[in-house]
Amino acid sequence: MSNLDELYLEVIIDHNKNPRNKGELNDFTHEAKGDNPLCGDQISIKLIMKDDKITDVKFTGSGCAISTASASVLTETIKGKSRSEIEKLFGRFQNLVTGTGKEGNLGKLEIFEGVNKYPARVKCATLSWHALIAAIEGKKEASTE
């Protein structure tokens, strides 16, 4: 497979076209907006946290295929996880997309491995994660810059 095919896997194109958990979330406990000022991508994350576990999460906003698919997969991945589990997962996801060290057992998140050949696109893949971490930490905004 070419680098390009590895970046735009069919499953990523599918998440971009039909993003999961996209929309408004009522009764959320945490929210934050992620902003990539360079390309204008904006992803907002709203979530409900009960007893240190995420019980529901949704996102809104617009972005490229990579940032949209990443937000979509994120929402599918983090339900039921605690704050510290999410922080660890984000660290490993960053390693995956930047190509720093070998990361296995990341499940669905592994579809973003192809991003590591495209340094300019790492921020697209991590935008929703930055918003998620900001939300959990009680901040309102996260920027990739």
Added chain:
Amino acid sequence: MIDRKIKSDFPTLDQKINGKQLVYLDNAATTQKPYTVIEAVDKYYKNTNSNIHRGVHTLSQKATEKYENTRLKIANFINSDSEKEIIFVRGATEAINLVANCYVRPLLNSNDEIIISQMEHHANIVPWQMVCEEKKAKLKILPMNQNGELLVDELENMINKNTKFISMNHVSNSLGTINPIKKIVQLAHKNKIKIMVDGAQAVQHIPVNMKEIGADFYCFSGHKLYAPTGIGVLYGKKELLDEMPPYQGGGDMIKSVTFEKTVYNEVPQKFEAGTPNISGVIALGTAIDYIINIGIENIAKHEDELLKYATKEISKIKGIKIIGNAQNKASVLSFTIEGIHPHDVGTIMDSEGVAIRAGKHCTDPVMDFYCIPATARASFAIYNTKNDVDKFVNSVKKTIEVFG
């Protein structure tokens, strides 16, 4: 059409990107440099390197002569009255900041107004916002229509007794619109208002004549017209430059210094504190020689043919929307593809060796106006060919295929 051999004057173009021959279409961001320009920098450091304006030795005199000859060359290139009206700066951004700080700031009071347009680059927005904020003045925006054409007739209604300055781009970097700048200047002057024109996207595409345009200030960046980065030009009418305070203090901008009092140098040296970008200036002169040799009218005609051909071909593709449909356009083609984000367009086209720009092009308000997050932008230069346009169109088709 211009001779295809022009491409061979530009070493950067002779390479493969991702296994494909490079097609460079990001010329509105920066142009590639011909051998002669690269060699001018090389030669200067090998043969003439010396500090200017102060040495009695031969090398210094040679460097000074080359530096000052370029000033004269630029004065002729844009048909200004005198080389004293040409100030070397880092680029268009610095030129606008200089005028905002040294001309506009001293005359601005609270409730005064500055007018810019809807289609400015951030470089022609932020410096004015900064002085307006400081002086509690107001920034007013001349609107445009959906085609990306300024509503010039509105300008007269916007001007009032509080209007102190106008600054407008000659050619829009994100839409390609060539604005009727002469008419805008005349309107400003009819109302006794001084005006600056940002020519960063104009000088490389169309003939620019200071006597004809009549603007009080005009600026451009060297790197967008085949010269190195870090060098640009501010043109200002001599009588205005004379009355302005210096921009920065330091060496070369003074006549005499004591701890009690400093006497400033005459223009243009008054605005060129410190050792300037000597090699950049000399290479800018070489770039202008290159342009003059081909002929700016020929360049304008060649690029216009490419733009029209590209516009026609890309318009045939389903889902393409061209952003910026002004009657009078320079060779900038901004577009969106339905359902595909410009960032993805840029990455996929790059995999085909086609370098375009994807983003907001430092014109966030233009994106807001069209309610889009960004555009993909192809911009053409003297070395581009019809074959480049064909490859560009094919890579757009490939992008749509990938997203099926």
